[in-house]
Amino acid sequence: MAANEMLPQLQGRNMTCGGGFETWLQYVDGFTLRHFCAFELLNDKRGVSCLTDYHRKLVEAALENGFGVINEGLHYRASRDWGELIGFSKEALEEINIRGIEFYKDFAKEYESPETPMIVGGVIGPRGDAYNVGRTPDAVEAEEYHSEQILTFKKAGADVVTAATFSSIEEATGIARAAKSADIPVVISFFVARGGKLKGGETLEQAITAVDAATEFAPAYYMINCTHPTEFTPGLTDGNWTRRLGGFMPNAVAMETLDLCKLGHLEDGDPEELGGQMAYLARRFLHVNVWGGCCGTDGRHIGQITRQVGEVRREMAAE
Numbered sequence: 001m002a003a004n005e006m007l008p009q010l011q012g013r014n015m016t017c018g019g020g021f022e023t024w025l026q027y028v029d030g031f032t033l034r035h036f037c038a039f040e041l042l043n044d045k046r047g048v049s050c051l052t053d054y055h056r057k058l059v060e061a062a063l064e065n066g067f068g069v070i071n072e073g074l075h076y077r078a079s080r081d082w083g084e085l086i087g088f089s090k091e092a093l094e095e096i097n098i099r100g101i102e103f104y105k106d107f108a109k110e111y112e113s114p115e116t117p118m119i120v121g122g123v124i125g126p127r128g129d130a131y132n133v134g135r136t137p138d139a140v141e142a143e144e145y146h147s148e149q150i151l152t153f154k155k156a157g158a159d160v161v162t163a164a165t166f167s168s169i170e171e172a173t174g175i176a177r178a179a180k181s182a183d184i185p186v187v188i189s190f191f192v193a194r195g196g197k198l199k200g201g202e203t204l205e206q207a208i209t210a211v212d213a214a215t216e217f218a219p220a221y222y223m224i225n226c227t228h229p230t231e232f233t234p235g236l237t238d239g240n241w242t243r244r245l246g247g248f249m250p251n252a253v254a255m256e257t258l259d260l261c262k263l264g265h266l267e268d269g270d271p272e273e274l275g276g277q278m279a280y281l282a283r284r285f286l287h288v289n290v291w292g293g294c295c296g297t298d299g300r301h302i303g304q305i306t307r308q309v310g311e312v313r314r315e316m317a318a319e
Helices: 022-027 039-043 045-064 080-085 090-111 139-156 169-182 204-215 229-235 240-244 271-284 299-318
Strands: 068-071 118-124 160-166 186-190 221-227 245-250
Touching (some): 090 139, 139 169, 169 186, 169 204, 186 204, 221 229, 245 271
Parallel strands (some): 160 186, 221 245
16 A cells, blocks of 8 residues: 555544644743744753643544544754754754654554544645745755655654645645655645735645646645635635645634734634634535644644534535
8 A cells, every 4th residue: 555545534534633833832831932943842841741731632632523633743843944043953953853753653652543543744844934935945955955854754753744834836846756755645735825825826726736747746635724714715716626635724813824923922713613614614625634723723623623524524424
């Protein structure tokens, strides 16, 4: 069986995942994250405790509703350029990347069951700033740059790589090629602005079609993250291209991400309402099996999303 086909979410299993918890760490737990780098909290005793508490609540909320979990998120900015900005050598960065995968493996071992699969992922963010996009690498540069972190994830035993909050088709292409070369499943998650388009003006259909064409359909599937359903839904136009979508990770509220990061407090919206919005998408996209959360979300949101999506799926199965 191919590596992609071994992923439970591609075998019809309902799964969830969490991301963007840097806002929670800053505004609820009171950490100052240098350059938004959450991974260095693995070197802080209270940091590890807060990370554990956040992820435990997410996992337990998912399990209560029969969902498996893709355990990931810590590594978003644990790549060369960001690591150097906060004083990490190449060796120290590799070590903490591996330790982060081990952190998630502990959750997988503790909670996994045949009914609720637990897999471990390594999340990779853009080389530059995902929200204030300046120069972006071309596909060749992106493949070389991101291959370092991907190979470290492979060495550490990660099940999947998720490239999150990408706005550049070229950079997404490079990371897909790097993962293909490393023989590890990769998920490309695009960040779309209001109106459902990428920062460069491309539609989701154009972005997904372009990456697939340039990589011979290397990604296992595609996702959308770090935006609210009311913002990205206009980009979900009808067509066969939507079959390549495999998951959604919405923000808790409809607000520009840069603004969310400058508020000084957590905007967590209405978890029940967000769950309902995701349940609507679950009726529309029957093949999508990953239902997570991004900035501003926590165990409460995951609980509502998994509960309401699960109810929709059970209702439809009974029809």
